[in-house]
Amino acid sequence: MDEQNILHGDAELMNSLSALCAAPGATLGDAGKGVPQGVAAEHHSMDAFGNAYHWYRLVEPGALEPAARRLKEKGARLCMISPYNVRQMGELRPEICYHFELDGVVYNLTATPDARRPAVPSITPIFANADWHEREMMELFNIVVERHPNPRRLFLDEKLDAGILNQAVPLSVMMNGACTTDLWERILAGKGDKA
């Protein structure tokens, strides 16, 4: 791949986002902040058609606000927010990837919130179209979005517990109960919650 093409993007913006990333090789801090071990703080990729994608792992969730403000100043658009769980040392830890687009280039920011009480600041005051994404991740992933201007449920009825879908056991996990440990891990985790 052509190095010039890989680095296609707004240099000034890329420098600002790099400054909000952890130094390469940084480890998880006491409060669960920083970059997990073995994960690059920043990398750049290009698809088969020459479109550039830049990936940044924020030093802490609080860095999201200055990063989002910088992207807004540059005229970027929020495309999507992807929350997901990563299994680490047998425990699920949430991470959230924010995808922005500017002049055909995609900038991805990954926030690594504290696993014990996953929380990120709301970027809806900066990007109005983050509203639905943030409300969805509050109700489906039980992630606390701080200072959200309208934290109502989006899909699920208000009476249902937050993160209810994390508790569900899919049919395939049930069916494979005899040959994998997934089912028992889930049951034991459920017991732990009650205790």
Added chain:
Amino acid sequence: MSAQTFSMPLGPVHVALEEPVYFHLTVDGEIIRGVELTSGHVHRGMEAMATQRNLIKNTTLTERVCSLCSNSHSFTYCMAVENVLGIEIPVRARYLRVLAEEIKRVASHLFNTAIQAHVIGFKSLFMHVMEVREMMQDVKETVYGNRMNLASNCIGGVKCDVSPELLTYIRRQVEKMRPAVAEIRDIYASNSMVLGRTRGVGLLPHDDAERLGVVGPVARGSGIARDARKDSPYAAYMDMDFNVPVYDGCCIHSRTMVRLDEVMESFGIIEQCCERIPDGPVTAPMRQIHVAEACARSEAPRGEVFYYIRTNGTDMPERLKWRVPSYMNWEALGVMMRDCAVADVALITNSIDPCVSCTER
């Protein structure tokens, strides 16, 4: 709330809505002062289902996210997988993907335009547009064997080649459709009944469109030239000669004209694909799955579709997340409906070409 205003529920199942969604309208006489939207009636948990299936099975699953944009979902999903695995698809497959995508775009835009005539009460126009659209439905059925889900895309390329005879048939159908759609476009551009109900109604000013990050014909009808096919060309779009129609009327009529102009542009793209398609293989081999993440985006009929995938070294994705165009456009309804008449609600809703099933996944 003042003594003059009252609340009016609309939905989740209503004669003027195609799919279940709940509007809570605050009205002052017949004029709407506020809109709140409640969704969630058809949530299918498809993103969770995707993590229980292997990468190949997910091509079939994602094609069922939406009916009218079905091809765009499997297309973008396959691109995301190809990006995460580092697969480069053959040139012939790039052209065949664009061909299927534009055939679907023509059928999708004509469907939305027909429904607009239906909501207005212009039944003869509705029947006529659907009749013209039927020619593209015939193309889908003849070439792909199905009228909605084409099952054309696969990881690494396309499942089936299209023979020279079928390419000639497609071009003949386009030749027949072009004057018919031009005539339909003239009707929508000049008919007093259509203009009376659509021009200057359902306004989404340019600034609001930018603020809400709307996509597709909703953005292009508010003066924003945003189209992933031009902004970050993929498949064979970089080889295609086409325009991105943009109108700045910010109303229902502007969105309709964007769609009808795009149908004409799609005809051009289909013809270019049929003329220029090179010979060669239509699939590339699968590659080893590593721990990685990637995203991909494309321009579906309703606007940008965005996919994100994380692989963990197994054949099942650790996470597959997608954002459909309607997800970005729903909140614009709050702006469009403000100070409009209750009677225009269905027409304004139709103008964003909404899809509830894909919004909720």
